[in-house]
Amino acid sequence: MPTTFRVLRRTAAAAAAVLTLLATACGGADQPSGPSGAGKPPVRGGTLNLAFFPDNAAFACIDPFQTYWIEHRTLIRNFTDSLTDQNPDTGEIVPWLATGWQISPDGLDYTFTLRDGVTFSDGAPLDAAAVKANFDAFLTESRDSGGSAYGTSYIQGLQSAEAVDAKTVRFHFDQPNSSFLQATSTTNLALLSPASLRLTPQQRCLGGISGTGPFTLDNYTPGQGVTLSRRAGYHWASPLAKNTGAAYLDKIKVSYIAEDSVRTGDLVSGQIDIAWPRNPFTVEDRDLITRSGAYLRSRSLPGVSYALFPNVSAGHPLADNEIRRALYHAIDVKTLGTTVFGADYPAVAGAFDKTTPYFATQAAKLNYDPTEAGRILDAAGWRLPPGEQYRTKDGKRLSLTLTVEPASIGSELLQDQLRKVGIDLQLKVITAAERSAITANGQYDLIGTYFTRADPGALQFILVAALANSKALARNAQQPETAARIADLFARAVRTTDPAQRQDIYGRLQSTLIDESVTFPLFERVQYAGIRNRVNGFRFTSESFLDLRDVWIQP
Numbered sequence: 001m002p003t004t005f006r007v008l009r010r011t012a013a014a015a016a017a018v019l020t021l022l023a024t025a026c027g028g029a030d031q032p033s034g035p036s037g038a039g040k041p042p043v044r045g046g047t048l049n050l051a052f053f054p055d056n057a058a059f060a061c062i063d064p065f066q067t068y069w070i071e072h073r074t075l076i077r078n079f080t081d082s083l084t085d086q087n088p089d090t091g092e093i094v095p096w097l098a099t100g101w102q103i104s105p106d107g108l109d110y111t112f113t114l115r116d117g118v119t120f121s122d123g124a125p126l127d128a129a130a131v132k133a134n135f136d137a138f139l140t141e142s143r144d145s146g147g148s149a150y151g152t153s154y155i156q157g158l159q160s161a162e163a164v165d166a167k168t169v170r171f172h173f174d175q176p177n178s179s180f181l182q183a184t185s186t187t188n189l190a191l192l193s194p195a196s197l198r199l200t201p202q203q204r205c206l207g208g209i210s211g212t213g214p215f216t217l218d219n220y221t222p223g224q225g226v227t228l229s230r231r232a233g234y235h236w237a238s239p240l241a242k243n244t245g246a247a248y249l250d251k252i253k254v255s256y257i258a259e260d261s262v263r264t265g266d267l268v269s270g271q272i273d274i275a276w277p278r279n280p281f282t283v284e285d286r287d288l289i290t291r292s293g294a295y296l297r298s299r300s301l302p303g304v305s306y307a308l309f310p311n312v313s314a315g316h317p318l319a320d321n322e323i324r325r326a327l328y329h330a331i332d333v334k335t336l337g338t339t340v341f342g343a344d345y346p347a348v349a350g351a352f353d354k355t356t357p358y359f360a361t362q363a364a365k366l367n368y369d370p371t372e373a374g375r376i377l378d379a380a381g382w383r384l385p386p387g388e389q390y391r392t393k394d395g396k397r398l399s400l401t402l403t404v405e406p407a408s409i410g411s412e413l414l415q416d417q418l419r420k421v422g423i424d425l426q427l428k429v430i431t432a433a434e435r436s437a438i439t440a441n442g443q444y445d446l447i448g449t450y451f452t453r454a455d456p457g458a459l460q461f462i463l464v465a466a467l468a469n470s471k472a473l474a475r476n477a478q479q480p481e482t483a484a485r486i487a488d489l490f491a492r493a494v495r496t497t498d499p500a501q502r503q504d505i506y507g508r509l510q511s512t513l514i515d516e517s518v519t520f521p522l523f524e525r526v527q528y529a530g531i532r533n534r535v536n537g538f539r540f541t542s543e544s545f546l547d548l549r550d551v552w553i554q555p
Contacts, residue, residue: 033295037536037554042243046553047251048535049271050546051263053278054256058432060222061205064190065138065151070301070452070527071276073187074545075226075254079121080190080211083112083131085238086182086454086542088299091357093181096238097126097191097212103497107176112184114167118236120193122210128163130194135161135171137197138189144201153453153461153469154183176495178502179457182357186453186543212236214247214549226254241549242537248552260285267530268292273553274538275530276546280341289530298528299540302355302454304462305348306409306523308402308446309477317400318445322380324517329373330421331414333366337523340410348521351459351513355544358456358506365514366521373421384422391422399424400445403438405431409448409523440472447473450525454542456506460490463518482516 037043052071059069064076083098095101098112118126135158142152157173158180164170171180183189196209207220214237215228230247237244257263260277264285267275281289281296289296310318318324334347346354350362374384382391382398391398400418404411404427415425430438438444449470451458460467464487468474478486489509493502513519527544537550 033290033293033533035295035531035536035538035554036533037552040536040554042248042537042550042552043555044248044552045250046555047253048249048273048548048551048553050252050254050274050276051257051266051272052254052276053263054258055222057222062207062217062220062226063201063204063209064188064192064211065141066145066149066201066205067188068150070545071278073543074276075217075228076187076190076211077213077541077543077545078252078548079213079215079217079228080187080192081118081213081236081238082186082190083184084181085240086185087240088355088454088540088542088544091454091542093185094239096185097236098184101181103181107178107495107497108173110171110173110180111164112169112171114169115236116167118212120191120196120210120212121216121231122193122195124193124195124210126191126212127166128169129166131169131191132161132163133194133197134189134191141201149201151188153458153467154186154188155180156467176497178494178497179455181497182455182457187545215249215252223256225256226252228252228254237549241539241547243550247549248537249548252548264288264530267294267532270532273532273535274546277528277530280345280526280528281530283342285530286342294530294532296528296530297538297540298526299544300346300353300355301452301525301527301544302353302357302542303458303525304449304451305351305353305521306448306450306525307348307351308448308520308522309462309473310517310520311442311445311447311476312479313442313476316442316445317398320380321517322376323382323398326373326376326380326421327418327423327520328366328514328517329369329376330418330423331366331520331522332368332417333522334368336410336413336417339413340523341526346524346526348524350510350521351519352456352510353524355454355542356456356458357454358503360507360510362510362514370421377422382422389419389422390424397424398422399426401426401428401443402446402448403428403430403435403444404448405429405435414522436470439470439476442472442476446520448522449473452525452543456509457490457494463487464490478516478518482512482518485516486512486518 061067062072081097084093085096097115099115101112141149157175157177159174160172162170193210214234216231218227218229220226229251234246263275266272312319337345337347352359381393384391411427418425463474465471465474493505534554536552539547539550541547
């Protein structure tokens with residue numbers, strides 16, 4: 001399910017203007033700006049003002065298990081904790097609220113031992129009964145929502161949670177799920193107090209919930225903002241945090257600002273401390289931020305890269321694998337990224353973003369070579385008549401339909417690239433509400449999507465029909481034999497807890513996805529933050545969210 005990347009469409013003229021700016025801009029993240037308190041001891045106190053892209057009816061939820069919106073998940077990380085944490089540099093899972101765990105030889109049982117002395121912000125203790133109550137609620141929500149609750153994908157195969165004793169909890173699965181250990185580190189399986197769980201799912205979406213984190217959720221008003229306050233006595237931080245005690249900040253105030261330029265202007269003028277954009281900053285905004293003395297931080301979002309998935313159903317042009325093979329050589333992913341987002345924007349290198357554990361680059365297979373694309377299409381009978389712009393075969397033009405929403409990602413640039421090899425890419429603008437019906441009816445040739453999670457198993461929920469959020473997209477994207485092979489690779493990966501075996505299986509999977517022309521990566525998805533220089537201790541989590549427990553303000 002998409003979680004970010006609302007990117008503006010750019011015309012060819014706008015793209016040319018961006019390229020001109022790239023020659024003269026300061027270079028954004030390469031500037032020698034940074035926090036003013038570097039090397040100094042942290043100072044307690046102060047209010048951090050943070051600005052997000054606005055929520056709306058679709059995103060009006062701050063309950064960990066239900067929400068998929070990245071902005072709210074990054075706040076959840078700061079008022080709730082998880083059983084484990086994940087090192088953003090290595091992908092390693094480390095103890096947090098659990099001091100350790102055991103996995104049964106058959107992979108069906110996970111047993112966690114809980115940390116002593118942890119409490120929720122409403123005073124309730126974190127014990128096995130509280131953990132069991134959370135996972136019982138997850139199972140109920142998954143069932144009642146028909147699997148639409150975002151956290152459902154994190155507990156596939158979970159049958160029950162058992163409080164073995166006050167400090168021991170056991171989870172039983174009906175099939176192995178080696179992704180579960182990583183799932184216990186995520187915000188979507190962060191833990192709430194038993195009293196919070198007695199609220200309805202709708203009530204939890206709107207706040208009034210208590211976690212074990214270093215901040216408390218004071219208020220969430222959809223469309224207006226969120227307020228968090230420091231929690232006194234907190235002393236059970238993840239070992240990945242530098243600050244093991246109470247947070248340094250007194251308060252965090254979050255506002256919603258729709259216009260990227262306004263949000264950047266507020267940062268530059270000092271009205272806000274952190275601008276957290278839905279899209280990567282433009283070259284112009286990055287220049288403004290660094291010239292003002294503020295600084296930039298960025299990290300790729302783990303999980304499925306922004307990619308196009310084909311419709312290979314009978315009667316569609318992309319049922320022909322030769323056309324699909326030609327597309328890899330016709331699409332210049334490096335130019336797409338740098339033209340839309342700036343000269344230093346990383347080129348996508350496969351089905352996953354580079355921060356995803358077990359990532360294996362497929363960059364060589366995504367090599368831009370329009371001559372080779374033309375050769376493949378010629379051999380397949382798609383010829384370019386002299387003086388014509390588009391290829392034809394048996395009197396039919398080689399035309400593909402790409403569905404795009406009003407704010408789409410570099411669609412005109414992609415259209416121009418395919419035109420250069422004789423492919424007519426038609427852009428079909430649709431609303432988000434129309435997407436499901438169009439996908440179900442197969443009224444497209446290419447459609448884009450992505451999934452944010454620091455585990456390659458995330459792609460199952462796009463491509464494995466039994467698990468996919470859109471079963472039609474999963475079926476349309478693969479020939480039956482390819483779908484069976486990909487599902488088998490995923491099944492093998494989740495059945496083994498051996499890291500070396502998972503590395504091998506996920507490596508073969510990533511190669512297969514390109515060899516079988518199942519996914520057409522376009523963009524590495526990168527989360528940026530613009531930060532005033534008085535803000536110190538900024539840190540991205542493994543999910544590329546914002547961890548504020550180390551953050552402090554230089555007076």
